[in-house]
Amino acid sequence: MGIVLLIIIGAAAGFLATRAFGWEADIPTTVVIGMAGALVGGFALRALVTMAVWMAGFVGAVLGAVALVWLWQKYGR
Template sequence: MPVVWLIIIGAAAGFLATRLMRLETDVITTVVIGMAGAVIGGLVLRFLLVVSGALAGLVGAVLGAMLLIWLWRTYFRK
């Protein structure tokens, strides 16, 4: 079933991409373009999510450390 789903999504993505880019292709080429685009786009999107996730983790860690320092200065240091 995943292969059939990939072909259907690839056909739709290829159709949209070829129309947006004003490229006239046959059905097989359109499906192949869509499937390849789905693979490339999926890899790029996953990479961006990992990078942004790591940066979000860094920001969260810095904010957490700042909160801890504030709490320590406010309540425990006299």
Template sequence: MQIVWLIIIGAAAGFIATRMMKMETNIVTTIAIGIGGALIGGLVLRALLTVLGAAAGFIGAILGALVLIWLWQTYIDKGRD
């Protein structure tokens, strides 16, 4: 089923891309361009999301540590004064 979906999406993407680039191609070439573009775009997007996901986790860890330090200084460390 995924192959059928890839062909449908590839055909639509290939049609739009060839029209945007003002190319006149037959249906097989249009589908091939769309499927190739979907594979390349999917890999690039997946890699980008992986890198950004790791960066987001790191930033989240820093923010969490800052909140924890603030809570420590506000509620626990003040009790010692």
């Protein structure tokens, strides 16, 4: 369902993008450009979000380990 939604949104985005740049294109070209842009942008954004989530988990793990080492040194001995 996600790809179908990207295609539908892409058709509208292509129309808006061609109008924003003042480019007069026929309807099929406008729709194809918008769909391709939506697919590329959607997949790129998902990849960036996935990397951000992974990095957040890594930072959280490091901070947790630092906190435990500090607690162990302060109260463990």
